[in-house]
Amino acid sequence: LNQRSIKYSWHEADLSVLNLWRLGIVSHKRGFKFTNKSQSEKAIMSTILGTISVASICIALFLTFRQKGIAEFRYGTAVFLTLLMSFVGIGLGIASRMEKDRFYFFSYLGISFNAIALMAISFLLYAGAYVD
Numbered sequence: 001l002n003q004r005s006i007k008y009s010w011h012e013a014d015l016s017v018l019n020l021w022r023l024g025i026v027s028h029k030r031g032f033k034f035t036n037k038s039q040s041e042k043a044i045m046s047t048i049l050g051t052i053s054v055a056s057i058c059i060a061l062f063l064t065f066r067q068k069g070i071a072e073f074r075y076g077t078a079v080f081l082t083l084l085m086s087f088v089g090i091g092l093g094i095a096s097r098m099e100k101d102r103f104y105f106f107s108y109l110g111i112s113f114n115a116i117a118l119m120a121i122s123f124l125l126y127a128g129a130y131v132d
Contacts, residue, residue: 049089050113
C-alpha cells in the first residue's frame, strides 16, 4: 500500500460518516450545556417552607383523627403557624420567580406546596365551621 491509497481510504471514510450524519442515520453525541444559571435561595426556602407546611398539616390531621376528632389546642396553633409559613413561602416563591437568569423548578414547586397547604387549611376551616 502506498501513502496515497491510505489517505484516500481515510478521506472516503470521513465522507461516508459525514453523509450518514447528514441523512440522520448517525446522530451527534450531545455534550454538556454550560450556563450561568443557578438555583435561587429564595426558591429553595419556599420549597422547604411548603414541605414543612404540608407535613405539619398532615401530622395535625393524623393526630386529630387518632383521637376521634378531638383536636387539641397545640394542633390548632401548629396549623395557624403553618398558615403564616405558607404565606411567607408563596411570597418567597413569587419573588424567586421574578429573578432573572435562574432556574425556576424550585420556585414552582414551592408555590405549589404552599398553595396546597393554604387550600388544606381553607378546607379545614370550612369543614370545622359548616360540617357537623
